[in-house]
Amino acid sequence: MRPLKVFAWAKDHHGCGNYRMGLPVWALNRAGHDALAFSVLNVDLPSDLDVLVGQIVAGQTQTEFWQSQARRADRSFAMVYEIDDDVWNLDMTNPSHRAFAGDVGEQVRANIEVADAVTVTTDYLAERIRPINPNVFVTPNCFDASLLTHERPRAEKLTVGWAGGSSHQHDFLAVAKDLHAFFKRNPQVDTHFIGVNHGDKIGRPGSRFSPWRSNLVEYMHSVDFDLGIAPLAYHAFNRSKSDLKFLEYSSLGIPVVASDFGPYSESIIHGVTGLKVKHPHEWARHLRALSNDSAMRDELGRNAKSWAAIRTIQANVWRWEDAYYATLGLPTGDGGASQSADAAQSSAAAESADAAQSSAAAESADAAQPALV
Structure with a gap:
């Protein structure tokens, strides 16, 4: 050719x-x-x-x-x-x-x-x-294949994080109450937002925040989460969205808790490459389970990275x-x-x-x- x-x-x-x-x-x-x-x-x-x-x-x-x-x-x-x-x-x-x-x-x-x-x-x-x-x-x-061998930085405290843009305001509002309940009961868990700080929506106005970096590699190298969240509201717009958040987290070996809707319903194998939320109370349940079980975090992260390798x-x-x-x-x-x-x-x-x-x-x-x- x-x-x-x-x-x-x-x-x-x-x-x-x-x-x-x-x-x-x-x-x-x-x-x-x-x-x-x-x-x-x-x-x-x-x-x-x-x-x-x-x-x-x-x-x-x-x-x-x-x-x-x-x-x-x-x-x-x-x-x-x-x-x-x-x-x-x-x-x-x-x-x-x-x-x-x-x-x-x-x-x-x-x-x-x-x-x-x-x-x-x-x-x-x-x-x-x-x-x-x-x-x-x-x-x-x-994503670029170099991320598969990148050792992401580690925060001092167990960190739940999210990275993305302002178009996800509706998604966070849909799950804010349930995320707020988890973080209220688990003050020892840190939070980190990249791109837009949604901390105030989940009772964490003082969340760590990093601005968006236009260079994709620099942006991905700033991710230091132990767990990633990917809320997606039940809306027609989101049916057409891609599984990008899951892909980004997976390329770095980060286990994800995501809404069982749209692209995540198809891409994530529940209990193998991530955890999917069908009902609102499951946000707290899944985050608590992963926060308390480092072996489970490691296993889901490894499986997710293996899945991500086909999407370089x-x-x-x-x-x-x-x-x-x-x-x-x-x-x-x-x-x-x-x-x-x-x-x-x-x-x-x-x-x-x-x-x-x-x-x-x-x-x-x-x-x-x-x-x-």
Whole structure:
């Protein structure tokens, strides 16, 4: 298969921009392609471009450019729309709700319609998109293999933690009462939030807090949890979400307690790779069980890391390659059959020196676009 020339526009330099654009572009370059992530959509496109990728293209200026490129009579490159959220079902508490209301939501739909293909994170989101554009490819969120050999820092006290963005306010409100009950009865357990501090919602306004770091490796290296929590409210928007929190925690060997809903229902094997909460009182029960049993924490953490090994970007870059080749009408590869989890893990140490570059390409992305982390 010949190398591809790919231009990818990242809508931000936060979680979505890095995971969905910066990291795949980095991996595509390592695989021998000529790929670039950039911050301005209406750039001068090279004549030998193969694929133009646009992440949640919306807004008047961006939409005008996207639509004009789609109408070009001389266009020889494929246009791929990247979206990782159901922007038409945002909860009212989500900061992006107002940004995607009305005309913007319609712009997203119109821009998906004229694309040659769409990439999404989950099968459920793919089903949401296919009525708009039937040519959809699922490219799941992945992480850099170097994290599999990273020794995470350890806090002085047993720590329950969470990392993520402001879109999860509704999720925390849904479980705040139950988490508050656990921490009230277990004051010896510490809490650490990264990205947004939800400590006040669970009776811990003095929780340790670390700001978001745009470089994915630096961000993941700041995680020092012994236990990770992943609350997800029962809402239509969350059905399309990916299992990213579980994936992040698992890559570091951190056991997770997560809502038995959406992506976590499918990804987590209860009692093997994590614990799932079906009923509200189980938050306290599961956190108490893991807090009191270090052997159980270690076992679930090891199992989760073994599961995560199949989701490295190194072992999955073929998914992006196949999506782009198929959209161009070119033969695809062997579906990554030669990429095993063992191979990905064994090469992780050698690649760790390069890993810090994996998200740098998207760091200057357009801050005017609404963030959906």
